[in-house]
Amino acid sequence: MDDTGRSRRNSVVPQFDMVAIGASAGGVEALHVVVSALPVSFPAAVLIVQHMDPRHKSMLAGLLARRSKLDVRQAVNGETIHPATVHIAQPDMHLIVRSGHLVLTDTKLVHFSRPSIDLLFESVADEYGDRAISVILSGSGVDGAAGTRAIKAKGGTTIIQDPASAAHAGMPQAARATGCVDLTLPLEEIGPALVSLVTPSAGDGP
Numbered sequence: 001m002d003d004t005g006r007s008r009r010n011s012v013v014p015q016f017d018m019v020a021i022g023a024s025a026g027g028v029e030a031l032h033v034v035v036s037a038l039p040v041s042f043p044a045a046v047l048i049v050q051h052m053d054p055r056h057k058s059m060l061a062g063l064l065a066r067r068s069k070l071d072v073r074q075a076v077n078g079e080t081i082h083p084a085t086v087h088i089a090q091p092d093m094h095l096i097v098r099s100g101h102l103v104l105t106d107t108k109l110v111h112f113s114r115p116s117i118d119l120l121f122e123s124v125a126d127e128y129g130d131r132a133i134s135v136i137l138s139g140s141g142v143d144g145a146a147g148t149r150a151i152k153a154k155g156g157t158t159i160i161q162d163p164a165s166a167a168h169a170g171m172p173q174a175a176r177a178t179g180c181v182d183l184t185l186p187l188e189e190i191g192p193a194l195v196s197l198v199t200p201s202a203g204d205g206p
Contacts, residue, residue, distance in 0.1 A: 016157070016198045017083070017131045018097075019044050020124045022117030022147070024051040024139025026167025028060065030187055031137065035086060036067040037191020044133075044198045046070070046086040047095065047102075047124065049115045051139065054092030061088045077104040089115040096123035111143040117171075121147025130155030133197060135190060137161045139171035145178050152180035157197065159183045159190060 023031055027050050038046070052058055058074065064086065065072040072086040075095050079102045081087065089095035093104040094115050103123075110116035117136070121144065124132045134151040136144045138161060148158050158181050163169035165186045175181055185193055 015131060016044050016133050018081075018124055018128045019046045019133045019135065019194055019198065020121055020147075020151075021046065021048045021135040021137065022050075022121065022139070022144040022171070023048070023137035024113075024117075024141065024143065024168065024171055026138035027051070028063070030161060030166070031060075031064060032067055033187050034135070034137070034191045034194070035064050035070070035072070037188075037195065038068070038070055039195065039199075040069040040084070042070060042195065042199060043083050044194075045081045045083050047075075047081075047089075047097070047120060048086060049089045049095060049117045049120050051113050051115075051143070052091050054114070058088070058091050061086075064088070075102045075104060077102065089120070091115075094119050096120060097127045098123065099127075111141055113141075113143050117144035118147040118150075122150045125150040125154040125156060128154075128156070132156035133159065133194065135159045135161075135194070136172050136175045137187075137190075138166035138168050140168045141170050142174040144171050145174040148175040149178045149180045152178075152182075157182050159185060159193065161190060162186050 061074045075087045160172040
């Protein structure tokens, strides 16, 4: 790398306020791995859409809370988005962000799903722009691909689980096919990558 490239990298400290994660089939265990890697000092908010059976009450918040150092809660309509907090979409309700708050809606299904990863990512892109990171984990289908494109279009950073490490590779592959993915990582490397991106290290200072 030349001196100009090195100077540019050292002078710019990435700042991210929001991490939006989408998962479907095989995603619960993947979420455990990612969320458990985030330290109590992690300053960004985390929003999660996990496709789930709408006929049953979700236990995901409680399950993730057992392994998480962050506060984990099921999303509530109108709630303020908090840093260092994991907000999880409710079953059969779309989760979007608007003016720093969570919005739950039961509008039509997107790609046969409600909640929709695409709707969450698109709203995060509009709200947070280049301060957002999106993550696609294990899942079947194409939900999240359009949202990944939206995050990238607004200057955000996009990550997918390496399809080879995913229980179901469809969603990561669909996102990768957009040409808008910045990082393709094995599952166990995603959490540490989020920490590196969101939390500047002491060595990043002047």
